[in-house]
Amino acid sequence: MNSGASLNELSPERRLRRLELTITRRLDGLLHGSYLGLLPGPGSEPAGSREYRPGEDEVRRMDWAVTARTTVPHVRTVDADRELTTWVLADATASMDFGTAEYEKRELAIAAVAAVGFLAAGTGNRLGAHLVTPGGVRRFPARGGRTHLLGVLRALLAVPRAAPAAEPAPLAGALEALRRAAPRRGLIVVVSDFLDGLDDDGLGSQAPAWEQPLRRLAAHHQVLAVQVGDPREHDLPDVGLLALVDPETGRRREVHTGSRRLRERYAAAARRQQTGITTAIRRTGAAHLPLRTDRDWVADIVRHVHARRRLGRAARRGAST
Structure with a gap:
């Protein structure tokens, strides 16, 4: 989309073809093996708990059972769907x-x-x-x-x-x-x-x-x-x-x-x-x-993907410590 005719100047099928080529050439592969990239949040499958980080974690993800057992605030961690x-x-x-x-x-x-x-x-x-x-x-x-x-x-x-x-x-x-x-x-x-x-x-x-x-x-x-x-x-x-x-x-x-x-x-x-x-x-x-x-x-989406993945890696490191 960053070169040549505008989308509005192309037929619908050529617009779709250009979009698909742009996405598969420049973005494909970013989400392979993990859905933590383009979209926010870690998923919905339970994967354990880690200590609560004020300002970073949502209170609604508190693991109250672990918090009560350890007397230290914990939040639930989940794997990507x-x-x-x-x-x-x-x-x-x-x-x-x-x-x-x-x-x-x-x-x-x-x-x-x-x-x-x-x-x-x-x-x-x-x-x-x-x-x-x-x-x-x-x-x-x-x-x-x-x-x-x-x-x-x-x-x-x-x-x-x-x-x-x-x-x-x-x-x-x-x-x-x-x-x-x-x-x-x-x-x-x-x-x-x-x-x-x-x-x-x-x-x-x-x-x-x-x-x-x-x-x-x-x-x-x-x-x-x-x-x-x-x-x-x-x-x-x-x-x-x-x-x-x-x-x-x-x-x-x-x-x-x-x-x-x-x-x-x-x-x-x-x-x-x-x-x-x-x-x-x-x-x-x-x-x-x-x-x-x-x-x-495309570059803006890539930056968003990398930012979300850095957050995901940080969360996983925190869960393993």
Whole structure:
């Protein structure tokens, strides 16, 4: 995806082929032998206990029996699952139809879903998906196989752009519906810009509407929040008079970007909004993987994988001491 035509300039089948080649050439092999990489958390199979580390371990993983026996706080350790059920919730609402760099946010979201699907594929593994579209939520049951994954990706590629002022499905409701659809513990990947459900000023000064549903998911599943963003959501360029259109409402506003004060205020507001989103995701207990349209998404995923594996190795060393 980092060279040649944009995904939007290719036919659906050529888009899928390019994604699969990119993933298999640059990412394949990272998860072989362990599912501790792309997705957070160690799994669900009991593997023993180790001493509790304040600030690092979750209290809900306390092993109270060992703690009582030893009088030293311990947490349960678990091994990675070998047969996984992965659920993907992909945001394809109007706010994702935006991009000022190499590709749009929706293209990046499709790439993230493809990476999860191809990397988590394996014998006995299953993938389910909920696609949040302008017309509502489209659901795909958890099934195995490459054909099923390609069907999910084709459906995501075919989602039409939303008309301005169309009423999108709220992210909070989609998360709650996914929780009901996935009763068995597994891996949940939420791909969105997480701009839906913020308070009225959009700055994240109050808890987003999606925080509680995401927290409930993370209490039972391993959850990865993939946040898709664009550089223009963080700062404005100095290009004179600029027409801005809200893709969700169609509202149009002309802004004089030559004003340094205006650009600084915009950047400060964007930082507060991003801080609010990051903090809310962290409060839920989900892992956070930011991807941007002006960055190498493959390299960002690789860095996330290596970081999760370092944490996993550290946890295993702690369990053996």
